[in-house]
Amino acid sequence: MAERTHVTLQDVARAAAVSPATASRVLNGTAKVRDDLRERVQDAAGRLAYAPNAHAQALAGASRPTVGVICHDVSDPYFAVIARGIMRVAGDNGLLVMLASTFRDADREVAYVSMLRAQRAPAILLIGSGFEDKTWERSLAAELGPYLRGGGRVAVVSRHRSLRVDSVLPENRAGAAALANALLEMGHRRFAVLAGPRALTTVADRIAGFRSALAGAGVPLSEEDIVECGFTRDGGYAGMSSLIDRGMRATCVFAVTDVMAIGALTALRDKGLSVPGDVSVAGFDDIPIVRDLTPPLTTVALPLEQLGEQAMELALRENSGRRSRIVRVEGRVVIRESTGRVRS
Amino acid sequence: MAERTHVTLQDVARAAAVSPATASRVLNGTAKVRDDLRERVQDAAGRLAYAPNAHAQALAGASRPTVGVICHDVSDPYFAVIARGIMRVAGDNGLLVMLASTFRDADREVAYVSMLRAQRAPAILLIGSGFEDKTWERSLAAELGPYLRGGGRVAVVSRHRSLRVDSVLPENRAGAAALANALLEMGHRRFAVLAGPRALTTVADRIAGFRSALAGAGVPLSEEDIVECGFTRDGGYAGMSSLIDRGMRATCVFAVTDVMAIGALTALRDKGLSVPGDVSVAGFDDIPIVRDLTPPLTTVALPLEQLGEQAMELALRENSGRRSRIVRVEGRVVIRESTGRVRS
DNA sequence: CTGAAAGCGCTTACAG
DNA sequence: CTGAAAGCGCTTACAG
Numbered sequence: 001m002a003e004r005t006h007v008t009l010q011d012v013a014r015a016a017a018v019s020p021a022t023a024s025r026v027l028n029g030t031a032k033v034r035d036d037l038r039e040r041v042q043d044a045a046g047r048l049a050y051a052p053n054a055h056a057q058a059l060a061g062a063s064r065p066t067v068g069v070i071c072h073d074v075s076d077p078y079f080a081v082i083a084r085g086i087m088r089v090a091g092d093n094g095l096l097v098m099l100a101s102t103f104r105d106a107d108r109e110v111a112y113v114s115m116l117r118a119q120r121a122p123a124i125l126l127i128g129s130g131f132e133d134k135t136w137e138r139s140l141a142a143e144l145g146p147y148l149r150g151g152g153r154v155a156v157v158s159r160h161r162s163l164r165v166d167s168v169l170p171e172n173r174a175g176a177a178a179l180a181n182a183l184l185e186m187g188h189r190r191f192a193v194l195a196g197p198r199a200l201t202t203v204a205d206r207i208a209g210f211r212s213a214l215a216g217a218g219v220p221l222s223e224e225d226i227v228e229c230g231f232t233r234d235g236g237y238a239g240m241s242s243l244i245d246r247g248m249r250a251t252c253v254f255a256v257t258d259v260m261a262i263g264a265l266t267a268l269r270d271k272g273l274s275v276p277g278d279v280s281v282a283g284f285d286d287i288p289i290v291r292d293l294t295p296p297l298t299t300v301a302l303p304l305e306q307l308g309e310q311a312m313e314l315a316l317r318e319n320s321g322r323r324s325r326i327v328r329v330e331g332r333v334v335i336r337e338s339t340g341r342v343r344s
Numbered sequence: 345m346a347e348r349t350h351v352t353l354q355d356v357a358r359a360a361a362v363s364p365a366t367a368s369r370v371l372n373g374t375a376k377v378r379d380d381l382r383e384r385v386q387d388a389a390g391r392l393a394y395a396p397n398a399h400a401q402a403l404a405g406a407s408r409p410t411v412g413v414i415c416h417d418v419s420d421p422y423f424a425v426i427a428r429g430i431m432r433v434a435g436d437n438g439l440l441v442m443l444a445s446t447f448r449d450a451d452r453e454v455a456y457v458s459m460l461r462a463q464r465a466p467a468i469l470l471i472g473s474g475f476e477d478k479t480w481e482r483s484l485a486a487e488l489g490p491y492l493r494g495g496g497r498v499a500v501v502s503r504h505r506s507l508r509v510d511s512v513l514p515e516n517r518a519g520a521a522a523l524a525n526a527l528l529e530m531g532h533r534r535f536a537v538l539a540g541p542r543a544l545t546t547v548a549d550r551i552a553g554f555r556s557a558l559a560g561a562g563v564p565l566s567e568e569d570i571v572e573c574g575f576t577r578d579g580g581y582a583g584m585s586s587l588i589d590r591g592m593r594a595t596c597v598f599a600v601t602d603v604m605a606i607g608a609l610t611a612l613r614d615k616g617l618s619v620p621g622d623v624s625v626a627g628f629d630d631i632p633i634v635r636d637l638t639p640p641l642t643t644v645a646l647p648l649e650q651l652g653e654q655a656m657e658l659a660l661r662e663n664s665g666r667r668s669r670i671v672r673v674e675g676r677v678v679i680r681e682s683t684g685r686v687r688s
Numbered sequence: 689c690t691g692a693a694a695g696c697g698c699t700t701a702c703a704g
Numbered sequence: 705c706t707g708a709a710a711g712c713g714c715t716t717a718c719a720g
Contacts, residue, residue, distance in 0.1 A: 049486065074419075074424060083445070150350045
């Protein structure tokens with residue numbers, strides 16, 4: 001490998017025949033400098049293609065303008081929309097944003113937090129449901145605590161409360177309950193649920209909300225009606241397929257995320273079943289693509305972009321109180337053509 | 345804001361009653377240290393929740409394990425799959441990956457490169473078509489050149505060659521030509537193209553390939569048959585809508601990306617036209633979601649994940665030669681149900 | 689306004 | 705094996 005050789009402030013100062021201090025002041029605009037010196041410095045910097053060493057700057061006390069955002073998978077459309085909101089607010093505040101995917105690997109998540117902490121990033125955002133996992137939470141808290149005490153800002157979206165940091169929380173229970181009520185209203189009485197891992201708080205909350213609304217109407221939802229499958233499009237496909245294979249009795253299937261519902265719809269198509277003719281399907285989140293499906297998907301719409309905006313704003317705005325702030329965000333049931341009335 | 349106060353190596357060393365040098369050696373495992381000292385250091389570090397300052401480490405010469413990846417929009421499914429490939433290879437090599445979205449803003453792109461350069465990231469990857477824009481290219485080259493000379497690694501995907509860096513290039517012309525031939529074979533003779541900005545090299549190449557294959561068969565493609573619209577799902581929707589409104593004569597529409605084709609399909613559905621009954625639709629890229637559309641989309645499949653893997657590998661593998669390396673990647677036509685034969 | 693100097697928190701030869 | 709010291713490249717009081 002070629003020698004790593006960099007142009008330094010020293011080099012620029014020397015070329016401009018000024019002190020490093022003066023060169024620094026010119027390049028950062030932190031103080032008035034005589035015109036001719038300023039020009040010489042700018043000239044030299046341009047000529048030498050000088051790029052300041054961010055590490056040295058940071059070490060010397062300059063502030064870092066790059067916030068870190070950690071999610072499970074940037075390619076998940078749910079996250080993608082949230083990220084857009086985060087970046088909008090960050091951009092408005094002159095901040096750059098760098099994203100990382102953990103693929104739900106706890107170690108990797110801690111590694112990213114640790115790296116961001118080591119880099120003294122001004123803020124860290126954690127997006128997406130956490131696991132009900134004490135060990136994981138503890139090692140995460142072990143990173144986050146000192147980071148916060150050191151002046152770092154943290155905000156999370158959809159994360160279990162026990163982290164005790166500023167949070168944006170979708171009303172998963174209420175949203176799922178509202179959806180259940182809408183489906184009951186359409187005449188459905190036999191349901192199945194495509195669930196992701198139950199240890200995910202988001203999954204648990206959505207199932208609980210859905211189930212309690214059904215219970216309120218005297219409609220049971222047994223454990224057999226709940227298929228636990230991957231929290232992905234392929235998971236939804238597999239879950240729906242097995243549901244069909246074992247002889248589904250449900251008139252309506254609730255997939256706990258739109259992404260899973262997409263897989264479910266394709267599984268139904270592949271098995272030759274029609275939606276909503278043979279069975280109705282509903283999801284949760286309202287990611288943009290569901291409008292392009294055939295039929296368009298009934299779902300609980302979360303203001304995803306706002307979720308991201310609010311999280312970034314929480315991280316930006318000083319928390320004057322002594323306890324963590326929580327912003328709760330409501331979902332709204334959107335009925336589209338993937339669900340139909342039951343002919344009685 | 346709370347005082348930013350951090351635990352330093354000094355603090356750990358003091359607490360363990362050793363020198364900073366020894367503490368450093370223990371924490372990095374760079375040299376043998378007597379067992380009792382080692383334990384004292386590890387104890388102290390744990391107790392104080394010590395996190396090394398990455399800036400100081402970097403400045404002192406340690407290597408940085410985080411590569412930067414810059415794309416137009418992480419939420420674009422095309423990029424998402426490529427990113428997965430990048431991350432797989434990076435993970436195998438013990439590297440962390442941070443992603444950034446530019447939203448096609450040249451200034452922002454340069455800002456990210458500059459930041460990564462300032463941070464002395466070991467490698468920078470640029471993903472996605474560039475504009476045919478000299479000014480942009482120049483300012484980018486002004487950052488990349490010194491970065492490379494300083495020992496940084498750069499690799500790009502789908503980027504115009506003039507940057508003169510290691511590249512992974514999909515065979516856009518050949519792929520589009522093969523698609524055109526397949527469609528001709530199905531009996532189509534009247535085509536329309538939904539194109540993104542012509543200044544994007546990817547768009548220009550795909551149109552050129554498509555058109556030249558048609559020309560080879562004596563089928564003209566006039567400028568009026570090409571609708572220039574946004575390089576997004578909404579662009580495809582708008583482009584298709586206007587095509588319909590002005591009285592489309594084509595039997596087959598080629599959208600230069602799958603993402604645009606998705607919008608086109610929905611526009612057709614909204615106008616009450618059936619695919620492929622009334623009109624056939626084809627895309628390019630083969631992003632995963634197109635299998636879930638109804639009907640599934642005919643397209644040119646690019647091995648997207650491999651594109652990312654190869655780019656990361658280029659950045660990792662020393663370039664012994666004096667010129668930049670180019671990896672060309674072929675597309676493969678995949679006929680699905682969104683295209684049909686023309687009954688003659 | 690400008691410069692010399694100290695200091696940010698590490699790592700790594702260099703001595704012992 | 706261990707420690708004192710120099711140095712990485714900046715910024716910012718502190719003097720002038």
